[in-house]
Amino acid sequence: MSEPVHEALAAARLVDHHCHGVVIDGLDRTDFESLLTEGAAWPGISPFDSPVGVAVRRHCAPLLDLPRHAAPDAYLARRAELGPQEVNRRFLTAAGTDVFCVDTGYAPERLTTPVELAAAAGGTAYEIVRLEGVAEAVAARGVGPDAYADEFRAAALEAVGRPGVVAVKSVAAYRTGFDLDPARPSDAEVTRAAADWLAHGGRLADPVLVRHLLWTAVDLGLPLQLHTGFGDSDIRMHRVDPTHLTDWLHLTAGTIPVLLLHCWPYQRQAAYLAAVFEQVYLDVGLTLHHVGPARSRAILAEALEITPFRKLLYSSDAYGVAEFHLLGALSFRRGLAALLQERVDADELSLPDALRVVAWTSGDNARRLYGLPALSPVPPGERD
Incomplete structure (x- = not known):
């Protein structure tokens, strides 16, 4: 469909x-985790165990040639192996x-x-x-x-x-x-x-x-x-x-x-x-x-x-x-996309209007x- x-x-x-x-x-684990959160780092609580940490492992790991949901240690090791310039290029592109x-x-x-x-x-x-x-x-x-x-x-x-x-x-x-x-x-x-x-x-x-x-x-x-x-x-x-x-x-x-x-x-x-x-x-x-x-x-x-x-x-x-x-x-x-497509499918929004909203x-x-x-x-x- x-x-x-x-x-x-x-x-x-x-x-x-x-x-x-x-x-x-380059970022070690402490530095990287500190940038994952708007709060402080607490002993025994990793920002990887949060919605944003899970999203990084799910959606970002494949761009580092890792499987989805890669473990934090594997993720950070691969990040260090590639180096900051290549990591930044991959994600920004x-x-x-x-x-x-x-x-x-x-x-x-x-x-x-x-x-x-x-x-x-x-x-x-x-x-x-x-x-x-x-x-x-x-x-x-x-x-x-x-x-x-x-x-x-x-x-x-x-x-x-x-x-x-x-x-x-x-x-x-x-x-x-x-x-x-x-x-x-x-x-x-x-x-x-x-x-x-x-x-x-x-x-x-x-x-x-x-x-x-x-x-x-x-x-x-x-x-x-x-x-x-x-x-x-x-x-x-x-x-x-x-x-x-x-x-x-x-x-x-x-x-x-x-x-x-x-x-x-x-x-x-x-x-x-x-x-x-x-x-x-x-x-x-x-x-x-x-x-x-x-x-x-x-x-x-x-x-x-x-x-x-x-x-x-x-x-x-x-x-x-x-x-x-x-x-x-x-x-x-x-x-x-999910929001607008649902409205189009329900005939609450025309497709041309939805595409204008996308562009805007x-x-x-x-x-x-x-x-x-x-x-x-x-x-x-x-x-x-």
Whole structure:
């Protein structure tokens, strides 16, 4: 029986609108397991014994010439035998991603640059500027409280002016959560908050300065990516429900696109915001490779209950290990294909409409939002 939606998604070349680089050094078991989880490594509990660990052994092992469900020791031995460059090439190529929009603001390990990441996949890379990093660099250089706002704005404008930058990102979810005063802070408020922060140092986590950062993003005029929901233990989950942003979204209506990243377990709340605010878009990246192909359909079904089809984007949010680039893409393709094909089979969605949704979500939505070049048609016989 032909399943044209599955075939279309399997063949689609993806635009990953939010991801990170992969580690360029070899990884021992401890290092690899630490990258499999958003939490800490606990004695006697291996991340291989989790949904994402099982998915790696099931879906990634064959690309290393191993049987499905290979044991962790065999998997890691083969990974070490091939070496990081070949491992990264295999997984990135198999993901079928043509375009990578790379957040370069988090790199505790040695990672590929955007250009290196795309080269390994035979694709193209763009950059996402993390604004907290810009602010912290301004503070590290030394700046007076009364000059902070102007210096941060100038540094942000310089950063987004680099070739290949297509968006900015904030990790306000990690620093303060979203239950903030939505109004633009006054100059006096920013100066007072900057004085306190600069005197004590550390990460940018002052609520006034985070508000100032979000409003500066509006002034920059580029799409703004916001981490929401699932993340590591720095997150206070009850404070990162994206509906906390409702008043701020009212105030910023008609300005910039706001991209809600990841979203789990708030994919339904994010869908509501995308349905009622013209400027809001979402993805369920990060979530997809952690739940794997086995549960991706359920996550995507909730995200698409009321989301306009032009508002859903694909991202992997892969970081560190190239396996996550593959698993994110595989989970997206299989989950969305199952969801759309079921609706076609039930005559709730026409096949032409389903194929338009495939094209939009796999890349066209991101290309439109970020102003990326349109996908060039490939003559018959030139694509494998």
